[in-house]
Amino acid sequence: MKASAFASAIAAIGAVTASPTPTEQEPPTKRASFPTVTVSGNAFWAGKERFYIRGIDYQPGGSSVNLDPLADTDICMRDIANFKDLGINTVRVYAVDNSLNHDQCMKALQDANIYLVLDVNNPKYSINRGQPGPSYNAKYLQSVFATVEMFAQYPNTLAFFSGNEVINDDKDTDKSAPYVKAVTRDMKNYINSRGLRKIPVGYSAADVAKNRMQTAMYMNCGTDDMRSDFFAFNDYSWCNSDFQVSGWDQKVKNFTDYGLPIFLSEYGCIKNRPRKFEEIGAMMSKEMTGVYSGGLMYEYSYEANEYGIVKLSDVKAKTVSKMDEFAAFKSILSASPAPTGSGGAATTTHAVNCPTSEAVWQVNPSLVPEMPSQAQKYMKDGAGKGPGFDVSGDGSQNAADSGTATASVTGGQASPTGKGSGSKGSDNAAPAALGPLDRSPFIITAVALFFTLFGTLLL
Secondary structure (H helix, E strand, O other): OHHHHHHHHHHHHHHHHHOOEEOOOOOOOOOOOOOOEEEEOOEEEEOOEEEOEEEEEEOOOOOOOOOOOOOOHHHHHHHHHHHHHHOOOEEEEOOOOOOOOOHHHHHHHHHOOOEEEEEOOEOOEOOOOOOHHHHOEHHHHHHHHHHHHHHOOOOOEEEEEEEEOOOOOOOOHHHHHHHHHHHHHHHHHHHHHOOOOOOOEEEEEEOOOOOHHHHHHHHOEOOOOOOOOEEEEEEOOOOOOOOOOOOHHHHHHHHOOOOOOEEEEEEOOOOOOOOOOOHHHHHOOOOOOOOEEEEEEOOOEOOOOOOOOEEOOOOOOOOOEEOHHHHHHHHHHHHOOOOOOOOOOOOEEOOEOOOOOEOOEOOOOOEEEOOOHHHHHHHHHOOOOOOOOOOOOOOOOOOHHHOEOOOEEEOOOOOOOOOOOOOOOOOOOOOOOOOOOOOHHHHHHHHHHHHHHHHHHHO
């Protein structure tokens, strides 16, 4: 009997350290009746309801203009009226000025039941894909943390992007992947250390065929503090075609059992116009909802790249001109409602194995830059006021003298728990110890072994 029980104890250890753990939806925030969005399994949830991202990318003036649409109430109020007309539930904003106030626009979005997916970088404060090492520094992280702290107060902040297309099809940009992973880790640790609401943190990837899967797997491998809470990518392969011709059927297959929520951070090919946006129907169908959680159409305003659905005579014009594709987008959203129930979502979240190094993926799967020691003070004291767009300044990309990484830390092996943002918890995240090692599997294992052996001795 004792030998049998001891064997059971050893088996229990294997189960704890190798099996995925079910995750539960976090309760809505206690700060407001507005339901916050959390991650559970491989899906987003608003309270107890499955949440699908049915939104639009929002950067009036285009990427070349340093404009924060959420700090100018005239601009945001003008456009929120159109967002309500479209029937969307999410907007993505690519850059905000973290030295300005955003209360009015964020409240107006909340009143319209619209959530925000926010990029924490801007042109002056971001990782330089050509020289990522020096640009990952304390001055940069101060700006990132200031943005996180500012927007964590709003219940309709849905998610943060730690980076956007840092890894692309240019030569050697895959070498920047460990720095993106480090930023994701630092943001998650900052949220925990500061006791902020556990807003999901992830990456918006370029759809680069040669390393698409390596990027995805890398962002979901290693210890829980280093893993993304979701993965998103920009996909323009559906050009008024269909599920098979676009290749989306294979992408669904490739990401089945990925272990995290997935959504499209940009979609909307313009090769065949007018766009019909029929991909929305596919995203809301049973062919995709078990793996994907919707997407963001690129984009709201018609800029030099010709993707928009409204025209602005001036970025601050009081009115906009709605194009024919505005009506088409609105119509397909109405005709393709979000399904009820779980939509086939998985009930567990899990990590994957890190991709191995190869010609198209020049990344050591084990090493991630250590956070600059000079940034450690922000974890305790907060980041303070952000530098904003710093239009006339030097920004952070060449500010290695502010403190940069001097060593790498191990990324560890795939973790079975997936407790990064999907585990049940209170409104405020408990402070977490910094560093790559997640001790929870060992603690659980020790407890399981103790009670099993204790029971054996009583036999």
